[in-house]
Amino acid sequence: MIRIQAILTLLLALGTAVYLAKLRSTLGSRILVLLLVLAGFVLVAHPSLATRLAQALGVGRGVDLVIYLALLGQGFVILMLFSSLRAVGQKLTAVVRELALVTARDASGSGKEDALD
């Protein structure tokens, strides 16, 4: 095993450990991540496999195939992050709206706002 293989294997293992220990996720996500990590381990251990796959797909170099797949993966992650940002935004909207409604001041100037101050 050359040095870069050892480093990549270690980083993959560390990243997986942090993901499993710290981040809340569904069983489906965990299985998906573990499959991707497994594929990562295999490609790190057998780089020629990536080259063979790349040539079979007409890409050429294995590293190019890995970069293309990584870019696709990043796009997917960005979409997921945007989705969760949107969900958080919707929750924030609901809170701000409800607060506005319960603290509404009517035409006479009275309302519940003071009670919440």
Place this chain on the structure above:
Amino acid sequence: MTTPIQPGSIFIIVPAYNEAAALGRTLQPLLDAGYTVVAVDDGSTDRTWEAMGQLPIVRLRHAANLGQGAALATGLVYAERHAATAAVTFDADGQHDPTQIPRLLDPIFAGEADVVLGSRFLDPRDARLVPPARRFVLKGGIAVNGLFTGVWLSDAHNGFRALSRRALEQIRLRENGFAHATEILEELRRTGLRYQEVPTRVTYSRYSLAKGQPSFNCLGILFDLAMRRVLP
């Protein structure tokens, strides 16, 4: 045709963001007509909230700036919860004509529509008031709305609309930004509510043009609409 209803049961929803300068001038004619004015301060950083307090209106305040769509939705929820017979959405910058509110309400109280949408392009005299650049963008907006929702109208993003009690109960807006104007059309399709367009005038002033959405905002609206399709 006149509208045989109590003006106080009609809620005029006015979203406002940093509109302290124009608010009194915009709202006074609505109050003079006897409507219930519900102004929503969308997290303004000027004295909009204090300016609202000078008037006998219902005022609601967003603790943070969320966007025009969110402010409108808050006002509409308030109207629904407080037994409004109908609601009219009205811009705070003074570009809508309060004397045209009855023509928006008439189809609702005649039982012909649940949502009435103002249009700048049904009457050539109103269309001539629209600046050419704005007209060009709006024509694009009409096409986008039609393609996204299947609802083809003569105008797009006209904030002058009326909603019946039934529409208040059924329409739910989730888009905080300007994409809410397209979302309303999607809601029309989803709910099957009846709708009509009526000619309304928009008076553009230097102030309203400065306050209104810039033309390049249409790109952001397109992005929001696309994301709305892709994401839950």
